[in-house]
Amino acid sequence: MAVTSDASAPPDPVVAELLAALPADRVLLDPDVMATYQHDEAEWAEFGRAAAVVRPRSTEEVAAVVAACARHARPLVPRGAGTGLSGGANAVDGCVVLSTERMREIVEINAAERLAVVQPGVVNDDLRAAVAEHGLWYPPDPASSLWSTVGGNVATNAGGLCCVKYGVTRDYVLALELVTAAGEVVRVGRRTAKGVAGYDLAGLMVGSEGTLGVITEVTVKLRPLRTSPRRTVVGFFDTLAAAGDAVSRVTARGVQPAAFELIDRVCLHAVNAWKHAGLPETAAALLLAQTDLPDPAGQQEAEAIHAEFVAAGASDAMLSTDEVEADALFEARRLAYPAMEQLGGAILTEDVCLPRGELAEMLARIEQIAARHDTPIATVAHAGDGNLHPMLLTRHGDEAGKARAQAAFEDILDAALELGGTVTGEHGVGLLKLSGMRRELGPEVVAMQRAIKAALDPQGILNPGKVVG
Template structure:
């Protein structure tokens, strides 16, 4: 089947308006938020409005042997949604219906184009809560969250996306429709195919519906900030908080470089000059939240915090949290950014931060570390001048050195952003040749033509 025949078939089955071939428009769909990952030029961008449109697209592309790259809102940070030359980019944002909210069974059924924030707002009206909250929660879509097994700031208490997925509807490489999982709390019938597809980055199928578990809506959070003279002191506090069984709903860490950048960006004093900040929240409400944060505050003081402060005023807490949420904006105001995503044991967070300081000195660039102290998922960001000759190469050298450091500390090369088209060699190093072979066997079994997102995660 020729490319023109394929385009004609897609227009016939989905409607002309659903098939985009304008070069400038396609360029806006060709990559995600990781500018350094490679991206090709698609043959077309297709925006189906329902599952039948997704199935028709996959069948047509399979017949033409044309690759399909599934894509949500494009908020990813690994190049996982980036086009390859001659592919069809299948955009799921028009499948944006919240199909069902079942308060009695605490679940929701949603299509992949539903925005994370919209789902959270919708279930909140029923006194329910969908916890996964990636930093881009106000515009990222559930489909992309599922594809990357996204996390967020609340992971320390509530877990990541896969912890809330009960079942999926997935279009396979031959266009058939697979339903996985169930609506029940428990179920062990057969292999856990649901978890196989969550985090598969669009390489095994296109998710068209998800059944998601919900939690009761938590209380308004109380917030604590603690300033430490060094990363090791903050690391001691984090380890003790975990060891003593305290589980705040949020625990974030910001190193010296990040604190400096945010202070300059917000034009404010964050409570420490050359130190490390720890931000915590408790959403248990009332006296329980106060007691939890008082215990955290005591540990921070004993670990050497120079300043601690906590409040149950929601507006004041939001102001404190703004320092964490604007970190990327603050760093981007300093230059181009290369954001890494390594996860290490919580006892090695300080080692990662001090190691990044050493790497920054070696390459002569700023490396700022911010991340989820509660689960060890850190986001070292290399800041560089893209217009300066040689700085990109130094930034890439720092990026790779950070991944090497993360592995040496017993960590992983990605905690929540995914492998995409940027970390394939690092996936291979982490899981080894046997692990990579198993990945390839699964891929060949479900997608023998290598139709879905070829070149992402690993190559066949």
């Protein structure tokens, strides 16, 4: 495939169409600039060289890009901020990468209907801040919320800290405007609280990683802003198994924390080393639970969680009413991944989700897998969801270590499947989980997935190779 910046090559007909159809500043052709758009943050996921990167500003411009690709059966790879960890936004050779970064308009915030309409490039935290001014709350809060976009969140069905109580992105998407593989602009979903007119196409698009259509507008449901004081319960555990047991106990008691996170010792150390956070590094793991019910129910919930932490054998457990202290602990959770990156080396990030009762067993198996493959593994988790993010650590350039980490990665997927879990809780299939997804779903269900892909994208131009392979 010719790269158009190479003067000796024949002109690329798709690029020529893009240049003719769009204002000049929408199309990037410089290979060095394009390089930053050709992959997400998934370690070792393959990516190719794009023919062009386009940054449209409107639905019409997106439609023109898709139509050009459709006419030439050219791969189109949509991307948000590129914070994904599965390779879902990675370029294939000769493709057009479509970045939504310039589609940042908040089109509508409607307090009466409790909804907002945004372009896909609006950053998650920016949406939350904007609706807060209207007394409203957009719950989905992936750890990448400072950078990741609503469009990317929808394409991957992003989770986050709040979803243990408030659900994932899917639970907040009311309607989508999208450009189909044929270049048509359509609207799916609704603005009403309920609706069952036809198959749930909006739901089908959520988590489809740009393989079924390009999202150009998102209508999200909002909640009233929370006003109750948050209470944080902190527990320190000498073993990961004890921490897992604490999670099961809290769940079985019927308590619903608004966030329920786990950070292991390696991650605490990394955050301390980077941010001088002064976090305790003596315990094997720290559990952080937060309640948001109005008092006295909130206080009662916090006390119940505390009691279960103690019953599970916490070496220390405390209720924090100091919001600054609590925020620092949750900030440490959010910073775990970049902090690990600061330590140097390459990080392969897992995303398995287990039945909650299997959490302790899964944590034990991860330790065994780390030992078996001589691969250091640090773990953070949305513990209350059973969603673990073990991070497999290697040194740059250590090819043998990379091979061991990749073997450990697949072993973790197999262990999760054996315990009734899934290979991806919230990061998506992308490229890194293709094999695991096939093991999880089996050939008949994979065939159903591919039939749907073929039905909505007969030429296979939309983000080829992702989700369904």
